[in-house]
Amino acid sequence: MRKPLFLLTAAAVVLLALFISGTGCAHKPQQVPTPTSKVEPPPPPPPQPPAPTISLIASPSAIEKGQSTTLSWTSSNTTEVTIDNGIGMVESSGSRSISPAASTTYSARATGPGGNAVAEARVTVAAPPPVTPPPPPAISDSEFFSSNIKDALFDYDKADIRDDARVALQGDARALGQRSGIHFSIEGHCDERGSEKYNLALGDKRANAARDYLVSQGINSSRIDTISYGKERPFCEDHNEECWQLNRRAHLVMR
16 A cells, blocks of 8 residues: 555655746746837028128229219128218119219128128229420421511611610510521611612611611521611502601511
8 A cells, every 4th residue: 555655645746846847937028118209300400691792893993083983883692782982872783983082992881681791992083184285386487487576667767776676676586596597687678768879878777776686685696687678678658657667677587
């Protein structure tokens, strides 16, 4: 009867061992990670508005007082453009004719969402050159002589240099001093009264008196010849005192 009891006991021990072994090897349930919320990145910042640009030029940049120049400008990315020195607000691009009285620096300012920009242009104003009168037109010696040389008149039957003749001969000397190359003759003339011989001698005295006065005024005697025509070549042929006076003269003729 001991053998069956032993078998039962052994079977019980085996079952207990199996139970204990199954209990100890039981698998633990796997833990599922708790889901977390996804964080979105921040949106990018809006782009900055472009900065304004402006250019300003003056053409020409140098003028004389009283003249004009053209001020031109171009700009971009602007909402307002102003130019100083009395011009004020202008369009974004354009030009303006200006006439500053003195040298001036013009400043243009462009304003826009992206900020400000400034450009400058200087206009130099010079005083006009002094006005120099044009030189007189060149004329020939013969034209100069006929335009500037006067005769000397004399009283009846005299060869003295009277006041009006002195003024005429002084003017002749000044003119002849400007044209040293001119050579001339002085003709002595008389009115119709008196003999031919007497008037030839009187005419010679008158021509020499005029020559001597011109020499005293600085005219070289080598430039002067004298001759007397007496009453042979009258300038006026009427028979009165007015006409006779015209014939009593020292007449200068260019050679």
